[in-house]
Amino acid sequence: MNTKISIWKRAAHAVLLILVFASCSRIDEIDINDFDGMGSEALQGRVAVFGNVTTEMRQHSVTLTPVKQWNESQAPLPDINRVFVLCGNDTILYTEQPIGEFAPNTHSKTFVSEQPFKGEVGKTYRLVIETPAGDITAEDELLALGNTDYFQLMKDNVHCRIYQTPSGRTKYDIQFPKHIYTLSEQPAISGVTFYSPENIPIDSLYFWTFVHSDLSLQALFSEQSFANSYDLSDLSREEDFITCSVSPSFYSFLLNVFNESDWSMGLFASISGNAQGNVKNGYGYFFASDVQRKRFAFNELTDENE
Amino acid sequence: MKRILITILFLAAFVGLRAQTYTLSGHIVDATTGEMLIGATLFEASSQTGTSANGYGFYSLRLPAGKHKLQCAYLGYITQEVEIQLDGDKTLEIKLEENAVGLGEVTVEAASVERPQRQNEFNAEMLTINQIRKLPSVFGEADIIKAVQMQSGVKTIGDASSGLLVRGGTNDQNLILIDEAPIYNPSHLFGMISIFNPEAVNQVTLYKSNMPAQYGGRVSAVLDCKMKEGNMNRHGFSVALSPFAATLTANGPIAKEQASYLISARRSFFDLFVEPNKGMPLVPTFYDLNAKINTKIGQNDRLYLSFYRGHDVIDSNEGLHNNWGNTSGTLRWTHNFGSRWFLNTAFIVSDYRNDLNFIYKKHEFNWHTGLSDLNLKAALSYYIAPDCELRIGAGAIRHAFVPGESDSLQTSLPHLQAMEYSAFVLNDWKPLRWLGFNYGLHLSAFQPLDSDEKVMVYPEPRVSMNVMLNDDASLKAAYSRNVQYIQVLQNNSLNYTSLETWFPAVNGLKPVIADVVSAGFFLDFAEQFSTSVELYYKKGQNQIDFIDHAQLISNPNVLSQVRSGNAMAYGVEFNLSKNVGKFTGAMSYTYSRVTYTIPDINDGNPYSALSDIPHDFRINGSYQFTPHWSASAAWQYSSGHPVTLPVGFYEYMGQTVPIYTERNASRTPAYHRLDLSCAYQSPKYKNGFNWTASFGLFNAYNRLNPLGYQFETNTETGEMRAFAYSMFGILPNVSVRAGW
Numbered sequence A: 001m002n003t004k005i006s007i008w009k010r011a012a013h014a015v016l017l018i019l020v021f022a023s024c025s026r027i028d029e030i031d032i033n034d035f036d037g038m039g040s041e042a043l044q045g046r047v048a049v050f051g052n053v054t055t056e057m058r059q060h061s062v063t064l065t066p067v068k069q070w071n072e073s074q075a076p077l078p079d080i081n082r083v084f085v086l087c088g089n090d091t092i093l094y095t096e097q098p099i100g101e102f103a104p105n106t107h108s109k110t111f112v113s114e115q116p117f118k119g120e121v122g123k124t125y126r127l128v129i130e131t132p133a134g135d136i137t138a139e140d141e142l143l144a145l146g147n148t149d150y151f152q153l154m155k156d157n158v159h160c161r162i163y164q165t166p167s168g169r170t171k172y173d174i175q176f177p178k179h180i181y182t183l184s185e186q187p188a189i190s191g192v193t194f195y196s197p198e199n200i201p202i203d204s205l206y207f208w209t210f211v212h213s214d215l216s217l218q219a220l221f222s223e224q225s226f227a228n229s230y231d232l233s234d235l236s237r238e239e240d241f242i243t244c245s246v247s248p249s250f251y252s253f254l255l256n257v258f259n260e261s262d263w264s265m266g267l268f269a270s271i272s273g274n275a276q277g278n279v280k281n282g283y284g285y286f287f288a289s290d291v292q293r294k295r296f297a298f299n300e301l302t303d304e305n306e
Numbered sequence B: 001m002k003r004i005l006i007t008i009l010f011l012a013a014f015v016g017l018r019a020q021t022y023t024l025s026g027h028i029v030d031a032t033t034g035e036m037l038i039g040a041t042l043f044e045a046s047s048q049t050g051t052s053a054n055g056y057g058f059y060s061l062r063l064p065a066g067k068h069k070l071q072c073a074y075l076g077y078i079t080q081e082v083e084i085q086l087d088g089d090k091t092l093e094i095k096l097e098e099n100a101v102g103l104g105e106v107t108v109e110a111a112s113v114e115r116p117q118r119q120n121e122f123n124a125e126m127l128t129i130n131q132i133r134k135l136p137s138v139f140g141e142a143d144i145i146k147a148v149q150m151q152s153g154v155k156t157i158g159d160a161s162s163g164l165l166v167r168g169g170t171n172d173q174n175l176i177l178i179d180e181a182p183i184y185n186p187s188h189l190f191g192m193i194s195i196f197n198p199e200a201v202n203q204v205t206l207y208k209s210n211m212p213a214q215y216g217g218r219v220s221a222v223l224d225c226k227m228k229e230g231n232m233n234r235h236g237f238s239v240a241l242s243p244f245a246a247t248l249t250a251n252g253p254i255a256k257e258q259a260s261y262l263i264s265a266r267r268s269f270f271d272l273f274v275e276p277n278k279g280m281p282l283v284p285t286f287y288d289l290n291a292k293i294n295t296k297i298g299q300n301d302r303l304y305l306s307f308y309r310g311h312d313v314i315d316s317n318e319g320l321h322n323n324w325g326n327t328s329g330t331l332r333w334t335h336n337f338g339s340r341w342f343l344n345t346a347f348i349v350s351d352y353r354n355d356l357n358f359i360y361k362k363h364e365f366n367w368h369t370g371l372s373d374l375n376l377k378a379a380l381s382y383y384i385a386p387d388c389e390l391r392i393g394a395g396a397i398r399h400a401f402v403p404g405e406s407d408s409l410q411t412s413l414p415h416l417q418a419m420e421y422s423a424f425v426l427n428d429w430k431p432l433r434w435l436g437f438n439y440g441l442h443l444s445a446f447q448p449l450d451s452d453e454k455v456m457v458y459p460e461p462r463v464s465m466n467v468m469l470n471d472d473a474s475l476k477a478a479y480s481r482n483v484q485y486i487q488v489l490q491n492n493s494l495n496y497t498s499l500e501t502w503f504p505a506v507n508g509l510k511p512v513i514a515d516v517v518s519a520g521f522f523l524d525f526a527e528q529f530s531t532s533v534e535l536y537y538k539k540g541q542n543q544i545d546f547i548d549h550a551q552l553i554s555n556p557n558v559l560s561q562v563r564s565g566n567a568m569a570y571g572v573e574f575n576l577s578k579n580v581g582k583f584t585g586a587m588s589y590t591y592s593r594v595t596y597t598i599p600d601i602n603d604g605n606p607y608s609a610l611s612d613i614p615h616d617f618r619i620n621g622s623y624q625f626t627p628h629w630s631a632s633a634a635w636q637y638s639s640g641h642p643v644t645l646p647v648g649f650y651e652y653m654g655q656t657v658p659i660y661t662e663r664n665a666s667r668t669p670a671y672h673r674l675d676l677s678c679a680y681q682s683p684k685y686k687n688g689f690n691w692t693a694s695f696g697l698f699n700a701y702n703r704l705n706p707l708g709y710q711f712e713t714n715t716e717t718g719e720m721r722a723f724a725y726s727m728f729g730i731l732p733n734v735s736v737r738a739g740w
Helices: A002-022 A248-260 B002-017 B105-113 B129-133 B144-149
Strands: A024-030 A047-054 A061-066 A082-087 A090-096 A109-113 A124-131 A134-141 A159-164 A170-176 A206-210 A226-231 A238-245 A283-289 A291-297 B021-030 B041-044 B049-052 B058-064 B066-073 B080-086 B094-096 B124-128 B174-178 B201-208 B221-227 B236-241 B245-255 B259-268 B282-297 B301-316 B321-337 B341-360 B363-385 B388-406 B416-432 B435-449 B456-468 B473-484 B486-488 B502-504 B512-525 B529-546 B562-578 B583-597 B615-624 B629-638 B646-652 B655-660 B671-681 B690-698 B706-713 B720-728 B731-739
Touching: A047 A124, A047 A134, A047 B646, A061 A124, A061 B646, A124 A283, A134 A283, A248 A283, A248 B655, A283 B646, B021 B080, B021 B363, B041 B058, B049 B058, B058 B066, B058 B363, B066 B094, B080 B094, B124 B129, B124 B144, B129 B144, B129 B201, B144 B201, B144 B221, B245 B282, B363 B502, B388 B502, B416 B502
Parallel strands: A047 A283, B021 B094, B174 B221
Antiparallel strands: A024 B720, A047 A061, A061 A109, A082 A090, A082 A124, A090 A109, A124 A134, A159 A170, A170 A226, A206 A238, A238 A291, B021 B058, B041 B049, B041 B066, B066 B080, B124 B201, B201 B221, B236 B245, B236 B731, B245 B259, B259 B282, B282 B301, B301 B321, B321 B341, B341 B363, B363 B388, B388 B416, B416 B435, B435 B456, B456 B473, B473 B512, B486 B502, B512 B529, B529 B562, B562 B583, B583 B615, B615 B629, B629 B671, B646 B655, B671 B690, B690 B731, B706 B720
């Protein structure tokens, strides 16, 4: 009899809990038109700029992407008359690159310097994009990269898993931590890092990436960690890391780009605000970086499955 | 200061000499339990003279020699007529019988005796636990904070939050007291349930912006909650069960009519049935313990010892562990010096702790914050004349802050200590039958310890005036200045609370100063209805807000994320209520605006504060079908709250970056919700046993009221999609309470 009562009580309580929690924490798609104040700023014809000048001898590029209003899936780029970079008395002209088959965004345009050149530490580079509506400009000083000798990929920081694909090929799954330097061991909740750039010495400010992925932000600020899958038969077992110096304002910009990309409104979320770039009459950041490369051998890793 | 004191004493002496009178004094208590009836009124109709029991149940009334017929009343109690022959100072304990069938016709006179029109205090709302029990609840738990949120001028954001945004203030600008001890986080379950256990609470008074001079330390409101004292005559027990928690309460005499005790414990069930898993990523647990002892020592002394401890634990399936809680204790001594002097002295300890632990990539991360207080204070009341009370007092609080501490020194903030001193003088005086004043001065000082910073001293004048147009109508006006030396640094834009980090006015963080003027018109009509219109204008200095991207947790430069500037709030509140009869209810509409102007935020331009919710309409009603069955409903509608949402996007290094316009420039859709409940109250059986059962529906028409938002790009179309997170849909609840 007691057992029956106990079961009944538990069942009743379970029903109540189900009722309660079934109605909790609902996620529903909504029409943003219901919000007041949306689209109050005209963003039509605005451009986001991604471009850089580094200390490596190469053709440098500037990519322009259209800014979209919240309810637009596509937006056109404005006409571009001319793109060039000024440094002292030098003018470096850029020309539009034809859209490639694998261009990430067919609505973006990439401009490449007509000649290879390399940036110099201490100089200021000014990007000018001439449009019929006026010039879009940005400038950045090329800062020297600090000592990065301690920048090592430690086995403890890199998680590796080697596995066979169904087709019988051997693959490496490698996860790199978010920040691999002495001040990097900052934990995170829901993708929000708990530190601010001002806590980090300026000469420790840099970001890094892999050579094959160009300057991809995910290598620095991926939400959990940077994960990549390497096909042993396609890639060598070595990889180059590029380390780039950044100014404090660019570091803050990158950090805010990452944090804002979450749109999280949870308990740990930071206050929403624009990532302040250095582009006048546009968005994004044009930066100058001192660059170093380091080679990393995959065979230093051990399979965690073992 | 000296001049003010001399003037007050002179006026007091003048008033005291104006008639040959004697003093009737004592306590007004519940006839069954001996519980003090705070705010109960005593009224002499022929001379239109009256008083009310103070926060400790004590009254003192000066009357001419001779025979008097007095009416003693308290809401929910049967009005009692007392005949008395005064030929000298006299002490009288008045015992009122509770109206067993609830609020019936018997209490019509009770409600009409002490009305807002007669009170010199302004913007004070008193709620008894019986009134609170009549309102629909969220989880079957009668909740004091939720009841306070139904008052006009009080706003909150989201479903079932314990936040109180009073007349443009923020959550941390409310002084929340439980038996005079401050509570620094009044939330269980991130705010879904408040820490006030209804079985242990007697009544609560909310002062909106115009606080009497005895209160200090916050700029928006005071929520003064008094615990029950325990039955002086017989032992009683009660059990209350709701879907989320169980409460056990015992109270009774330690020595009959001399000393009593109360102990009440409440605990949630969640962790007994579920463990954190993918389906239930967070499992919350909470408990409360309230205990109180009070004893009479002779005719003139009473000693009280109150204790509260509440604790929350949140465990997640990803290793996150968050626990927080408040602990407080109050040792209080009251003493009557004759019939006209009343002294209250209290020693108070209060402690708030919040610990966050989680594991990230095999590293354990800990973060702690908290605040501990030691508080000694005393207040002396002198009942000069029937309508003139002088009150003076002083106090000192030693604050010890742990603003943020982790295992890493790089991310820890140093501990801080400070002394907060206060003194006040207050005169509640009716020089004419139609004219009354409640005026005084609160003088506060703040001294950071272990620091070279100077002592901050601020005089805070408070004054309110009451002009009675006739017996049913009055005009009131008030001005007050309030100063707040400690503030919460919390970086979420929601109204759910748990990670409060209290920080003192040091290292550039200035105290918040608020000046409030308000005016109101109060009218009773048709014998059953009360209505009022109140206006207020509030100007704040040193109001803090956070810069874009501010990160406040584990940031050793936390103050670099904070800016301060001006706040401005204004509003008008309309109220209509019916407090007597089978049908009781209230309706209110508030129009209000709140803006901040803070350098470095929103380019220094004015912007809407989180509490800028212009329109707010509430209506609730309760109908007593029979002495045993009642039903109630509450509906509220309010404008959406300001929110900073992206208006556009661009791509940068593989990330979709949002573009915002101004801070809080967007506004969420309107909030509205209907709650329903019905209750059965059994008759009181001979052995004293009685029980009640209530059934409720929270959010009866299943309205989606968003709490947060997320935007995602549709990878196929490139379109942006918005998703809203809401806390609750329709939520049924059942609760049962039985008592002896």
